Amino acid sequence: MFEQNDTLFxxxxxxxxxxxxxxxxxxRLQPLLEIQIKGAGSYKESFLSKAIPIKQQDEDAKGTVEKAFIHDFVRSVDSGWTAEQIWMVERYGEENVLTPRVVVVTSTSASSARVLYRRG
Known part of the structure; x- marks a missing residue:
């Protein structure tokens, strides 16, 4: 874990x-994820661990694909929120898009979002 001073957060x-x-x-490919943030209810795990359609990749005999996703755990030092996100490339219509799914938890609320990044 490392600390940084982010201009936005x-x-x-x-x-x-x-x-x-x-x-x-x-x-479909499902992230093998151990949720780090506490609270937010049970939806956070199903949202972050949702299986996605993905093209065939190298997998072992058990159907596991290594390094299939990027998992980030972020904690605000000063503002009291935590976030957890999964980065993946998935099909959206006819194209591959980068789609992070994020859950953000504060002491009073929890929110989730999915963002689509298209190549331009």
């Missing part, structure tokens, strides 16, 4: 890492 501690994905019975 202020001082934050960040831990980023690759995580594996497991192909489920319908061929």
């Amino acid at each position: 202020g001082r934050v501690c960040i831990r980023g890492r690759y995580i594996a994905g497991k192909r489920n019975s319908d061929g």
Whole structure:
């Protein structure tokens, strides 16, 4: 975990890492994720761990794809919020797009978002 002073979010501690994905019975890839933030209800795990359609990748005999996703855990040093996000490339219509899914938790609320980044 390292600390940085972000111009948008202020001082934050960040831990980023690759995580594996497991192909489920319908061929979608699900992040193998251990949720770090506490609170926010049960929806956060299902939102962050949602299986996505993905093209065939190198996988082991158990259907696991190493380094399939990027997982970030972010904690605000001064503002009291934590965030957890999963970065992936998934199909959106006919194109591949970068889609982070994020859950942000404060002492009084929890919010989630999905962003689509298209190549321009």
